[in-house]
Amino acid sequence: ALLYGGKSGEHEVSIQTAFSVIKVLDMTRYEPIPVYISPDGDWRQGEPLTAPPETIEQLRFTGQTTSHRPYGQEEKRNRPTIFPSADSAGSWLDADVVFPLLHGPNGEDGTVQGLLELAGLPYVGSGVAASAVGMDKALMKSVFAAHGLPQAAYRVYTRKQWEQAPETVADEIIGQLGLPCFVKPANLGSSVGISKAKTKEELYAAMDLAARFDRKIIVEEFVDGREIEVAVLGNDDPIASVPGEIVPSKEFYDYEAKYLDGQSTLVIPAKLPEATAEKIRQMALQAFKAVDAAGLSRVDFFLTRDTGEILVNEINTLPGFTQYSMYPLLWQHSGVSYPELIDRLIRLALERHEEKQRSQIIPDKF
DSSP states (O other), X not given: OXXXXXXXXXXXXXXXXXXXXXXXXXXXXXXXXXXXXXXXXXXXXXXXXXXXXXXXXXXXXXXXXXXXXXXXXXXXXXXXXXXXXXXXXXXXXXXXXXXXXXOSTTTSXXXXXXXXXXXXXXXXXXXXXXXXXXXXXXXXXXXXXXXXXXXXXXEEEEHXXXXXXXXXXXXXXXXXXXXXXXXXXXTOOTTTTOEEEOSHHHHHHHHHXXXXXXXXXXXXXXXXXXXXXXXXXXXXXXXXXXXXXXXXXXXSOOHHHHHTSOOOEEESSOOOOHHHHHHHXXXXXXXXXXXXXXXXXXXXXXXXXXXXXXXXXXXXSSOOOSTTSHHHHHHHTTTOOHHHHHHHHHHHHXXXXXXXXTSOSSOSOO
């Protein structure tokens, strides 16, 4: 089953990803079941596909009857029913493996992964804990620090802190991190809600913007560096791709630069000394293991222009996965095609599920 859409600011990106994956799936080996999650959290299961849809709009199931709603439906209360009544209509999702193609909160943050764990379904990608840490940049940075991975200087604030004492917070940021700096929501991906603040006025606007998307806000010092990314594939013994470099069309690689303007340049492999490239690859594997990731992840780095220092920026446990996204392209340049990458991820999901089944849940003696 392909799980896409989602109650997230990255809803449209997720649909693009599903459309891209379905187009290359070998229909003689797989019977993909599309499961679309609408922006309001409504789950809609389509019929198994025998051929790719002609248009991306067909993946939204607009106007079709919902055949699968794991939460039931009680629209009058404006929230889902977690425990539907015994006589409510519905059906179980009959799938051998689930491929979550979701991005952002309510998708790659451990919530859907927890649901799939409860359902006993094998699924592609990291588990609950790694997904949650990978989504929450504040927790992620704490884990990286505990494992000795170098990072840019940063501060974490809550929305309430900002709203109650904006002048104090702004002065603290300028005093400790300086300007320019980057302001981010802690729990959103694809650079949504991220701003570069060069002045105090811009810092206020950036904090207000980030606070719209999350209750936790991260502020990072500005790093004058190249943006290097590495794809990681595997479970307990992961492998790393060749590093790639993003040359953004704007001052930083924001949502528009990633998905809309088409002007950013991806350089694969990145032009790096072999020793530097290998060190970055090893650090990517270290970051992957630090959060206990599984299946796939993309690890992003800064390579400072003045000293050549390597700084870990973040790990993305469900990276962009269209055919033209960085993660599949890195593997393509490392000798793994897009269809083969999908095959490997499905196998890794099944292997990880089998490994989890080996763990004893109930002790022999209480």
